[in-house]
Amino acid sequence: MKKLLALLFIASLIACSGEKDQQEVGEEKEGNAKNTSFLPDATGESGEIVIIINKRKYDGALGEAIKEVFRETVPGLTRPEPMFTIRVIEPFEFNRIFRVARNLVYVTSFEGSSAADKWLQGTFSETSRERIFNNPDLFMQTSEDQYSKGQKILQLFGKDDASLIKNLKENKGLVQNFFNIAEKQRLARTIQMSTASKGILRKVNDRLGINIKIPAGYELSMLEDDFMWVRALPAVGPSKNLFVYSKPYTSQDEFKYENIIKLRNEAGKKYIYGDPENKESYMITETEYMDPVFRNINFNDQYTVEMKGAWKTNNFSVGGTFVSYTFVDEGTERLYYIEGFVIHPSEDHRELIREMESLLTTFRVS
Structure with missing residues (x-):
């Protein structure tokens, strides 16, 4: 039983560490909760994620790293199924239909100079940019209810593509868990x-x-x-x-x-x-x-x-x-x-x- 308690303690530390990593770069402060009463309900099926990214980058190495995270085969099923159903769009396609999606992912690399890259880079404050460039281990921040109630939002970023790809490969489970937990919590509320x-x-x-x-x-x-x-x-x-x-x-x-x-x-x-x-x-x-x-x-x-x-x-x-x-x-x-x-x-x-x-x-x- 002592060994069992020790394993429990380790598991608890891992869980707490994961929560800390997810909150590290977030700009939203406690006490600044948004009034969501005027927002529409989030739309979409369970497991659906809208990814906003420069599609040229999605067709390259960065896109392959994104697919490894979100389209990884779910373990233990009787036939291959991706962990999430993804819809990939450019910023100019980000209309009011996509804005209310239940799960949004912004993917940003600060080495890009296209219109799509500039739009995505513009979602960060100067303070956040400085922190990203000064700490290569920072690569994600989360928020919710930006455009709809019940919406979960994830920003994935890096000073360049290589830094973001490295962090995605090393922290794949952390990114997946953010949406896996969100979907299970939604289901628990609706049942x-x-x-x-x-x-x-x-x-x-x-x-x-x-x-x-x-x-x-x-x-x-x-x-x-x-x-x-x-x-x-x-x-x-x-x-x-x-x-x-x-x-x-x-x-x-x-x-x-x-x-x-x-x-x-x-x-x-x-x-x-x-x-x-x-x-x-x-x-x-x-x-x-x-x-x-x-x-x-x-x-x-x-x-x-x-x-x-x-x-x-x-x-x-x-x-x-x-x-x-x-x-x-x-x-x-x-x-x-x-x-x-x-x-x-x-x-x-x-x-x-x-x-x-x-x-x-x-x-x-x-």
Whole structure:
């Protein structure tokens, strides 16, 4: 447990460091909050980003670095999908339709002299320019609600293309996380619970002592002393599923990746069937054709292992994609495995998994 606490402390330091980096160059000061009541709501689909850049540079090395950040393949999905859907425009194309986009990225290099470069460079004050030229490690600043409510804005900059490219390559995850977190927070705010789903949650809380946001339209599939499964089964469209499995925590070895897969398969074989009448249709983790992807994260100030990958039933009748978090609740000394998985054959899963991630982040032990 001491080792686990040490890992938690390190994860917390990393998270705090990332927040500091994001705020480093920002010119907006606390206490100067904008009145956004007169602004229109931000538009666009989840995962969409409008990038304003000199298109000649986008066709070169700088553009390749931008693509590596925003069009990187999402790990763990059953087929390749880019992390974000991007729309690249020049400043002169930045009209009122694009201004209200939910996610905006300005890309600026101060070595350019074209009209597009001059326009982008003009978005910085003289003080900011001086700081950029004096500190080559500064390359991004964030703001929000510039043209619309709920809008997230990122400025990427460098004294020259080479400096910006270097920082993008070294800090790719930081840039991606800014928009990944923003999208998950938006989803968490828009997902509504119904009277029926609140009733389901009361049953779950009474039995398991946990809370998690259960959206309207979900039904309770199974509830046991160590397990909960809720799902949405629409007549048309994706099936969405959430489940929680817990057991007494015994050893740090339970955080080894192979043991997390074993834990997942244990829950699947015990409780989750494609066809309840067919005992060979239990859920298993796909490891033959693709391996799950793991990442150590800080979830609710707890050391957590995130796993993403593909699942299937043992008799190959159905399958899909999942994302899960494994962690220990120190108050109860229980190991929790919480997962969101989807069924949507031959369709994209990126935004579905993002939605599952958003729901998982609402999990709390009572």
